[in-house]
Amino acid sequence: xxxxxxxxxxSQKSAPGxxxxxxxxxxxxxxxxxxxxxxxxxxxxxRTPWQRREECPKNGGESDAVCTVELDPRWAEGLSGLETxxxxxxxxxxxxxxxxxxxxxxxxxxEQRGTFALRSPVRPNPIAMAVARLLxxxxxxxxxxxxxxxxxxxxxxxxxxxxxxxAIPDASVGWHAGCKR
Amino acid sequence: xxxxxxxxxxSQKSAPGxxxxxxxxxxxxxxxxxxxxxxxxxxxxxRTPWQRREECPKNGGESDAVCTVELDPRWAEGLSGLETxxxxxxxxxxxxxxxxxxxxxxxxxxEQRGTFALRSPVRPNPIAMAVARLLxxxxxxxxxxxxxxxxxxxxxxxxxxxxxxxAIPDASVGWHAGCKR
Numbered sequence: 001x002x003x004x005x006x007x008x009x010x011s012q013k014s015a016p017g018x019x020x021x022x023x024x025x026x027x028x029x030x031x032x033x034x035x036x037x038x039x040x041x042x043x044x045x046x047r048t049p050w051q052r053r054e055e056c057p058k059n060g061g062e063s064d065a066v067c068t069v070e071l072d073p074r075w076a077e078g079l080s081g082l083e084t085x086x087x088x089x090x091x092x093x094x095x096x097x098x099x100x101x102x103x104x105x106x107x108x109x110x111e112q113r114g115t116f117a118l119r120s121p122v123r124p125n126p127i128a129m130a131v132a133r134l135l136x137x138x139x140x141x142x143x144x145x146x147x148x149x150x151x152x153x154x155x156x157x158x159x160x161x162x163x164x165x166x167a168i169p170d171a172s173v174g175w176h177a178g179c180k181r
Numbered sequence: 182x183x184x185x186x187x188x189x190x191x192s193q194k195s196a197p198g199x200x201x202x203x204x205x206x207x208x209x210x211x212x213x214x215x216x217x218x219x220x221x222x223x224x225x226x227x228r229t230p231w232q233r234r235e236e237c238p239k240n241g242g243e244s245d246a247v248c249t250v251e252l253d254p255r256w257a258e259g260l261s262g263l264e265t266x267x268x269x270x271x272x273x274x275x276x277x278x279x280x281x282x283x284x285x286x287x288x289x290x291x292e293q294r295g296t297f298a299l300r301s302p303v304r305p306n307p308i309a310m311a312v313a314r315l316l317x318x319x320x321x322x323x324x325x326x327x328x329x330x331x332x333x334x335x336x337x338x339x340x341x342x343x344x345x346x347x348a349i350p351d352a353s354v355g356w357h358a359g360c361k362r
Contacts, residue, residue, distance in 0.1 A: 030255050032222070037335065038274060039217035040306045059346055074211050075305065077283040080295030084355025088297075091308060093219060102258040114261030116269075116339040124256065125221045125337045127272060129310060131349055154218065156306045158297040161352045165240055168312055169348040173341045174265025 026112035028103040032124070044071040044140075044155040046092055051151055060130050060146040067132070069142040069155060076140040083137050087161035088144065091129050093154040094121035109179055117175065131161055207293035209284040213305070225252040225321075225336040227273055232332050241311050241327040248313070250323040250336060257321040260339075264318050268342035269325065272310050274335040275302035290360055298356065312342055
């Protein structure tokens with residue numbers, strides 16, 4: 001029975017303090033909880049033109065590249081009706097990020113910020129979300145525009161974008177207003 | 182070391198086929214994968230006025246109730262800078278939902294739809310996301326408006342809402358356009 005499934009061992013890539021993920025000046029790490037609470041299935045992969053982080057656009061709006069979302073065929077029927085939507089949310093797993101930072105100093109900002117004030121992949125649960133424009137669905141494959149993630153990124157969820165609840169055009173992020181990216 | 186942490190046993194509440202979560206006409210379940218891939222920490226709880234699903238507003242925009250997000254104090258420094266944002270994304274875990282449906286027949290819609298065409302809590306990874314208006318932050322507690330979830334819902338993440346990437350006011354969901362809720 002699936003509910004008895006165990007989480008596999010987390011990837012070594014997410015070990016804190018390794019390689020390029022060592023702390024920078026002003027960054028603060030905390031001790032992670034001893035236990036996880038719940039677990040996720042990867043339900044597919046996102047295929048993009050970008051193999052290395054340096055190649056990725058700074059945000060999805062900067063690229064017109066057509067990316068594909070390859071859903072595990074097990075879930076293909078779950079796409080029924082999605083073809084009528086103009087935009088979709090993709091939730092995906094940032095599998096190369098450390099999880100224990102509370103204060104971060106991203107390279108492109110001058111000051112340190114709290115993890116929850118940033119969209120950085122470094123966070124206790126490295127779930128990223130991005131809106132993409134849906135071009136078409138063929139079988140279990142979606143063609144979309146507007147992503148900025150690495151090729152082969154693990155997919156967690158697909159949701160329809162509802163402007164009535166998701167679009168807040170006048171929302172503001174004060175700390176970011178004066179920043180150049 | 183935190184990376185060696187194991188996921189706890191999934192809640193019995195998420196067992197497929199139980200109680201009020203039995204299949205309705207037109208609903209289709211698939212066999213879940215035998216293994217989970219990665220695991221999550223609950224980083225806090227969302228406190229709302231709603232103790233039962235029937236009490237929850239249909240969507241967050243329907244209620245002006247002030248809800249609170251109680252972040253685990255371990256992560257409190259991660260809020261630094263978030264006080265300058267007008268709106269936040271909250272990601273949370275729908276811990277009472279079954280995870281194996283690909284086609285669903287929600288009570289308030291006439292037709293069955295694919296899981297990924299719906300915002301239903303029933304999905305392979307029951308991660309919900311909602312925009313909330315941020316009123317204030319005191320210590321590790323956020324006061325917000327615009328939620329519709331049950332009291333004590335487990336929190337997974339807090340992110341700033343960036344209108345530049347998140348707001349698509351003209352996005353459409355064709356199948357929903359003719360529906361009354």
